[in-house]
Amino acid sequence: MEIIICILAGILFATGIYNLLQKQLLRIIIGTGLITHGAHLFILTMGELKDGKPPILTHGIDDYVDPLPQALILTSIVISFGITSLLLVLAYRAANENNTDNMEELRGNENE
Template structure:
C-alpha cells in the first residue's frame, strides 16, 4: 500500500514540475497545487500507514497510530489553500493589467 501511495506522489511531483515549467499562469498555479498534494502524500506515507488503530495512547492500547503526520498535513492543507487563493488573485490581477497570461509576454519578450 505504501508503494502505491509513493508512486502516486511521484506522479503528482512529475506533473507538478511539468506544469510549473509552462508559460501560462494558471498552469503554474495548478503545478504548485499538485506539488503541495504530492508533499501531503509523502508526509502521510512517512508516518506509516496503519489501519484500525487509535491515535491516542491508553493503558489498554498496545499499538497506536502516530497523529503527528495527520496534524502536519492538516496545517499544510490550510496553508496551501491560502497560498493558492493568493496566487489566483495575483494572477487574475496581472492578467487584467497586462491583457495576457503568458509569462514571456509579461516580461516583454515577443514570440516573433
C-alpha cells in the same frame, strides 16, 4: 500499499514540475497545487500506513496511530490553500491589467 502511494506522489511531483515550467499562469498555479498534493501523500506515507486505534490513551490498547503526520498534513493543507489563493489573486490582477496570462508577454520588452 506504500509503494503505490509513493509512485502516485512521484507522478504528482512530476506533473506539477511540468506544469510549473509552462508559460500560462493558470498552469503554473495548477502545478503548485499538484506539488503540494504530492507532498501531502509523501508525508502520509512516511508516517507508515498502518491500522490502529486513535491516539487517545486508554488502558489495554497498545497499537496507536501516529498523530504527527496528520497534524503536519493539516498544517500543510492550510498553508497551500493560502498560497493558492494568493497566486490566483495575483494572476487575476496581472491578467486584467496586462490582458494576457502568458509569462513571455508579461516579462516585457527589453527595448522599452
